[in-house]
C-alpha cells in the first residue's frame with residue numbers, strides 16, 4: 001500500500017493528477033493500492049473521509065486564525081520565558 | 095553542474111530565523127527555497143490550518159513543534175501570538191537555526207512572523223521571510239479576479255466594524271476572518287449570525303442588500319476542489335460559514351471618470367504637443 005501522505009504529495013505536484021476527474025484519479029489510486037480512506041475521499045469528493053485514517057484533525061480551526069483585528073491591547077508582561085502550552089488543549093484537536 | 099560548492103556549511107552557533115510559507119495546497123505550493131529552509135533548520139515551529147499538511151511537514155523535519163496548543167478559547171489571541179514570538183525567539187537566542195512555517199504566505203494576515211522577524215533583527219540576528227502562495231493568490235486564480243482591473247481592498251472583517259474605514263465599492267472588496275467577525279475580545283474562534291448581521295449592516299452603507307457576495311474556500315488538499323458559493327449580501331448572516339472561508343464583494347459601481355484630473359492631463363498633453371511643434 002502506498003502511503004497516503006506520499007500519494008497526496010505526488011498528486012499535488014503532478015499536473016496530470018491535480019485536476020484529474022475523480023474517476024481517473026480513482027484508477028491511479030487503485031494501482032497504487034491507496035488506503036481505503038483516501039480512495040473513499042476521492043470517490044466522494046469529500047476530504048473529511050480522510051479522518052478515518054488520520055483522526056479528526058483536518059480543520060484545526062483556531063490554528064488558521066493568525067491575525068488580530070486590533071493591536072491596542074496592552075502587553076501584560078514580556079514573556080521572555082518561553083511559555084508552557086495549555087495543559088488542556090481543545091478537545092477536538094489532534 | 096556540481097552545486098556542492100555552493101552549499102557551504104554554516105556551522106556558526108549564531109541563531110537565525112526564517113519564516114516561510116507552506117502555501118495552501120499540499121504538494122503543490124511549497125517553494126524549493128522554503129523547503130530548503132525547513133530542511134536545514136534546527137527547530138521548526140508550525141502554524142498550519144490543515145492537520146494533514148502538518149503531517150506532511152513532519153516528514154520534512156524531525157523536530158516540528160506545533161504552535162497550536164497555545165490557543166485557548168477565552169484567551170486573547172494577541173497573547174497567544176506574543177507567546178509564539180517568545181517561543182521562536184528563545185530558540186533563536188539559544189543559537190538555533192529556526193524556521194517558522196505558516197500556511198499560505200507567512201506575512202499575509204499573520205501577526206507573529208512579522209513580529210518575530212522584527213524582534214530577531216533588532217537583537218542582531220539574521221532573519222527574513224520567504225513568500226508563499228496565499229489564500230489571496232488562490233482566490234484570484236479560482237475566481238478569475240484580477241485585482242488590477244478595478245482595484246482591490248483587503249480587510250480583516252472585524253476591522254471594518256472596530257474602526258472607521260472607507261470602502262470603495264467600484265473595486266473588489268476581500269474580507270478575511272469573517273467567521274469570527276466582531277470578536278472584540280480576540281478570544282473566540284467563531285462568532286454567530288448576529289455578529290455577521292452587524293457586518294452586513296456596515297456593508298449595506300456601501301452596497302445594495304441584494305449585491306452578490308462570493309464565499310470562497312480554496313483547496314488545502316490536492317484532492318479537493320475550491321468551494322465557491324454565491325449569495326446575496328443580506329443572506330450572509332444565515333449561511334454556515336467557517337473561519338477558513340474568505341468573502342469577496344465584486345464591484346457594485348462603475349468606475350467614474352475624474353474630470354479634474356482628466357483636464358490637467360489634457361492640458362499637459364497639449365503643452366507637450368506644443369513643445370514638440372516648436373522643436374520641429
Ligand SMILES: C[S@@+](CC[C@H](N)C(=O)[O-])C[C@H]1O[C@@H](n2cnc3c(N)ncnc32)[C@H](O)[C@@H]1O
Nearest residue numbers: 066067198199203228229270271311312339340
Ligand atoms: C489569519 S488569515 C491567514 C492567511 C494566510 N497566511 C494566507 O496567506 O492565506 C486566515 C484567513 O485566511 C483565509 N483563508 C484561510 N484558509 C483559506 C482557504 N483554504 N480558502 C480561502 N481562504 C482561506 C480566511 O479568510 C481566513 O479567515
